[in-house]
Amino acid sequence: MKTEFILLRHGETEWNGLGRLQGHQDSALSAKGLRQADALAARLASVSFHALYCSDLGRAQETARRIAARTGHSVLEDRRLRERGLGLLEGLTRDEASQRHPEVFAEYAAGGPDFVIPGGESASQRLRHMVECLKELGVRHVGARIVVVTHGGVLSSLFRHCLGIPPGTPRTFSVLNASWSQFDYHEGAFRLVTWGDVNHLRDASHDDT
Template identity: 90%
Template sequence: MKTEFILLRHGETEWNTLGRLQGHRDSALSAKGLRQADALAVRLASVPFQALYCSDLGRARETARRIAAHTGHPVLEDGRLRERGLGILEGLTRDEAGQRHPEVFAEYAAGGPDFIIPGGESASQRLRHAVECLEELGARHVGARVVVVTHGGVLSSLFRRCLGIPPGVPRAFSVLNASWSQFDYHQGAFRLVTWGDVNHLRDDSRDDT
């Protein structure tokens, strides 16, 4: 029997709008991000699922909290679902990061999976934590549907893993805020079913995704 995961990216944050690298630092959901979280909540209110998990970072917690207000599920936090720690680059725009830490930012931008940002971590370290968590949840909720609110970096890495896209290959796909993706977990492996669905956002004329 499989476990069905609905993996959600958190709603847009103030730092998303400014193009700032967040990592483990946090920024409040923007007005648009709050609407996005509420749209996810409305959609999920009609979808039966067994449990609601989220990253322990504020932007994911707030998205999950707004979902829980509609569905009645307790919000279960797990730090392994966090975004990649970006260390000395956190809080900077890409231009600022390139100016202040040119060598570090160049390595980060190159996308090497094992490059550890000073004060942060590598993409492979973060993926390992996230996969460990999801595998545990898959074993815990066999035959059920589970909702997980996480981050763009985690989703991107899992997408590459499922499709065999090398980490260093430039990203040719979007990971939109409040997007809805489905992965099935069966016999120790993840299978991509749906990627980046944002149909729940279309009713908001103020949303431009």
């Protein structure tokens, strides 16, 4: 028996709109992000699922709360679902990070999976936490469908992990805010079913795509 995962990226935040690196820091959902979260909630209102999990960071919590208000589920938080910690780069735009911490930013931008940002963590460390969590949930909810609200960076890493794409390969795919991706978990392995679906945003408002 398989476990079905619906993995969601949180709605757009104020910092997303400004191009600021967030990591473990947070900013509120923007007006657009709130509409996106509500569009996810409306879509999930007609979907049967067993449990609703989210990262413990505020942007994921708010997205999950809006879903829960429509579906009636409790929101179950797990810090292993949070975004990669970006340490001293958090709160900066990419231009600011490049100017203030050129060597660190260059290493970060190169995409090496094992580079640990000072005060933060590596992409591979965060992926291990994410996969550990999802495997636990896969066993806990075997035969069921669950929804998980998480972050762009960890979704990107999971996508690569699932498809066997080397972590340092330049990214040639999008991870949109409030996107909907589906994975099956069976016998210890993940299988990609759907990636980056945003049809619910097009239905809600053309401005949200």
